[in-house]
Every structure is written in structure tokens, then in C-alpha cells.
Amino acid sequence: MKAIIPSSTVVARARAPLRLGLGGGGTDVSPYCDQYGGEVLNVTIDKYAYATVCAAEHGTVRLTAADSGRVWQGVAEPVLQRQQGLDLHVGVYNRVVRDFMGGQPLAVDVITHSEAPPGSGLGSSSTMVVALLQAFCEYLSLPLGEYDIASLAHDIERVDLGMAGGKQDQYAATFGGMNFMEFYADRVIVNPLRMKAELKAELESSVVLFYTGVSRESAAIIAEQTDHIRRRDSAPLEAMHRVKAEARAMKEAVLTGNLEAFAQSMRTGWEEKKKLARSISNAAIDEVYDAAMAAGALAGKVSGAGGGGFMMFVAELSRRPEVMRCLQRFNGQVFTCNFTERGAHSWRKN
Template structure:
């Protein structure tokens, strides 16, 4: 039997960072996001020789090891190993089956699209299908969060795992004790189409270490740095404003909120923006962009721009000459899914 899975990457539209401890634990966090047609993929089947095989196709790394020797150390295989160990311990009574695990993603780590967390969700979803585990969307997202943040000690928030598990447009609430509420939004077709037509996704070509940025944000909150704390409260409010603008189809307000959110985000940590990002933002604004945002923690990766769809060609042409890559993208309804072959 072969099991395959995929989970969608996400765009953070507003509130990103308020899902990260300690802010969400103290004040509660709000995030507005949407999944797109870029995915993380996983495949599970029986290993032919009694070993556990880990294949990270993106990194070109493969490791074959005795089941009892699997350890989740750092490196390109740590997400796969972390999922394997957690599932074996929690659901298989410590048994370690000889299976082959293969994975790849449409986006590189550090892209700002939640690629690492989405990969963990894709892996957990594949394991749930392979071993018939009774896990719904909340359980898959929470398990993925614990593997990444607790077991592997990787810095980050909670929105990526829930976005990948649920899919679509979601307004998410984050509270202490890992309590999360996902509110799926029913976006009218014309609003969905207009937003999709006016959104331009641009990869700067520079992946960034999001953990350093997130650690700085968390440190600023713990130390009570006023400018960072005020910025996070603004981001939280703007997530609610973004939700309202989306439901109403108020695109002028939507662009205002996105740009205001980006300005607030830059105040939460010093490394979120840099001269390269500032230059690209200025270029985009000169060629029809109405709002700019760096996806994810910041510092590089993907940038997104909102424009009047009539100006899209001019904006894309200008960005294409800036050294990065413009990606066509569409929103998705569906979250993580898995299927059997044979």
C-alpha cells in the first residue's frame, strides 16, 4: 500500500506574529490567512529491507537507518524523523515500523509561506491515513504544532499548522494553554475572484531564518518593549479589520489594512525589513501596487502586493525586472488531504 498526502501553503493576510508566544498567551492573538495552490507533499509505503528510509527530495538527502536508531537531530530530515517518532510513541505503543517516507514542497524553507509547518501537517496527515489514526483537522494541527515547537524546539507560531489542516479563508483566534479557534469564512465568489486577480506574489530569491526574527519578537514582548507591544496590538486589531473588509468586499479598506499591518509589523522586530525589501516595495508602489506585505516572519522570502487588476501587467513587468520571480497563484478551499494507492 502507498499513501500520499498534500497540504496547502498559506498567505498571512493580517495579524501574523500575534499567534506566537508569549503574546498570544498574555493577550490572545488574531490572524487572518488563506491557503494557496502551492503544496507540501508526502508519500509513505513499506520499506523493502526492514529499515526506515527518509527522503527529503528538495534537499537531495536520503538516510536509511534501523528503526530503533532513529533520532530527530537537526538537519533536512528532522521534520520527517520528528513525525515518525511522535506517531510511534503516541499511537503505535512504541513500535517502530519499517517504512519509507518521502517528501517535497513547492516552496523552499524560509519562504514565508509556512512551508516547514505545512510539511509537518502533510506528514502527519499521511501517517494518519496509513495507520488509520482517528485525527480531525484540529488534532492534526495540534499534533503538528507539538512536534515542531515542543519535540523539535523550532521557533514559531501556530497559524501555519491550522491553515494547512483546514484550508481556505480562516480567521483564527489563539489563546493561552494552546487553545485555538478556527473560524472559516464564506467569501463571496466575486470577492474571491477580485482579490485573486489583484494579488501578486513575488519571491525575492532570498530565504531567511525566520527563527531569529521570531525570537526577537518574543524577546521584545517578554521585556515589555513598548514599540513592539504596541505594534502587536495593532496587528491583532487589523486582523479583525481585514476579516470585515473581506466579507464586505471593501477592497480600498482591505489595501489600507494590509499596508498598515505591514508598517506595524516592521516595528515588532528590527530585522523584518531591510534595504532590499524597501527597494522592492518602492518599485512596486511606483507601478500600481496599493499595498505591500512580506509573507511570514519577514526578512526575505515571498512578498505580496495588492493592485487594481487593470494594473497587474505593469506591476508584474516591473517586478520581473527586479531580480526575483513572480508566481501565479490561486486560493484553495481544501486543507490537508491523503489518499491510498493499491
């Protein structure tokens, strides 16, 4: 697949949606998914990661993370060295140059920003990699499909950069919508769920997001989970099986329009997930969770690996204002959101 270098006036932009992990999170992480198969239910929301790629001054590369203020500029080379706060930019650039430019360096200006901080639990890092790849595909006219981009994004993040994590985030950001995903050692299957319009409206109207203000490092949590699976520790392994079973039950609840069953599966899945690693929950998270449930939430959980970031709750629409008022008493931020159907996409600004 040969890249096409555009004119110097072309500006390629892309955006990819962040996601809520509804059920099955952790079963998409190796070695569990390789040995037992992982199953995850997630949905993308109207918060995005953005990337822009355009021509830079002759022979230079400029990388900018606009939300953090990180900027690096240097000579365009076939392989860039990792730069603090710009690892994702470097990883995508290096792989694009290697796989699609035949090692010929690219003089490009790459600018990104995200509507969620790293460590949010909304898949922000993986979503940024997808947005970067989508922007490069637009810039270089690379005809990559959804599975191609998601698989490449996973390899860049997990293999090239050595970042711990699973597989669901890259596929959620690329495909968009509500999906039931299956993960195996040799393949990933994305099953889009067709929700009835009234159920989609009901679910959207029930969701409350609470940002704890704590950006967590998921690597330690994932390392503990992985260690349990490798050692075949019976209690965490059985808990992981039950987390997967609840994702399947949650999918059936969505397909049948049963919000009560959906909430029950989320409650059970969260209780089982907490058994996978000690730092998935903590006293602060438990306090917020208990208060929201007492205020009328039907279910809640931490989105992502755990330990901080965003928590999500579902509540009857009539009780949602009370739940939101309760959460506002804590040191964090309260949000609502809408679900999105469209995944990563790109366009040109000439």
C-alpha cells in the same frame, strides 16, 4: 487510539496547501498570544507540500526529501536521531511511533517534496509537518480530526524539535481556505470566512507574489519579537496590538467585500509589523516594495516572519501586469496564485 498496520502494498499519499499570511502575523506567537490573545487572517493557495508513506525493507527506515536531495536510511528504532535536512521527517516519525505504535518501530519509506523552499514565508515547514502527519494517518488508519492534526503538528515542530514560530501555519495547512484564527493560551479557534464568489475572484486576480530569492531564517526575528513582549517594551507591544487590530479590520473588509479597506489594512499592518523587529524589512525589501507601489500596487507586505522569502502585493487587475513587469526587473521570481478551499487530505495508491 491504536494504529492499523496496512499490507506491504499500500502507498499512502497526502498533500497540504501553503498559505499567505494576510494580517495579524506574529500575534500567534507565544508569549503574546498567551497573554493578550492573537488574531490572524490567512488564506491557503494552490502550492502544496507532499508526503508519501509506504512499507520499507524489513527492519529499516528510509527518509527522503526529494526537493533537496537529502536521503537517510537506517535501522527502524523507537526513536530516530535527528538528521540534517530531515528533522521534520524524524520528528513526525518519532511522535507517531510514541503516541500511536506504543513504541514499536515502523519499517517505512517516507518521501516528501514541497512547491516552496524552506524559509519562503508561506509556512512551508509547518505545512510539511501537516502533510507528513496526514500521510501517516492514512497509512495507519488513524482517525484524527483537523484540530488534532494541527495541534499535534504544532507540538512536534515547536516542542519536540524546538523550532521557533507561531501557531497559524499548522492550522492553515490543516483546515484550508480563508480563515480568521484566534489564538489563546489554552485553545485555538478557526473561523472560516465565506467570501462572495465575486470578491474571491477579485482578490485572486489582484494578488502578485514575488520570491526574493532569499530564504530567511525566522528564528532570530521571532526571538527579538518574543524578547520585546517578555520585557513588555511599550513601542513593540503597542505595534503588536495594532497588527492584531488590522487583522480584525481586514476580516471585516473581506466580509463586506471592501477591497479598498482590505488594502488599507494590509498597508497599515505592514508598517506596524516592521516595528516589531529590526530585520523584518531591509533595504532590498524596501526597494522592491516602493517600486511595486509606484507601479500601481495598492498594498504589499512580506509573507511570514519577514527578512526575505515571498512578498505579496495586491493591485487592481488592470494594473497587475504593470506591477508584475516592475517586479521582473529585480533579482527574483514573480508568481500569481489561486486560493484553495480544501486543507490537508490524503489518499491511497494500492
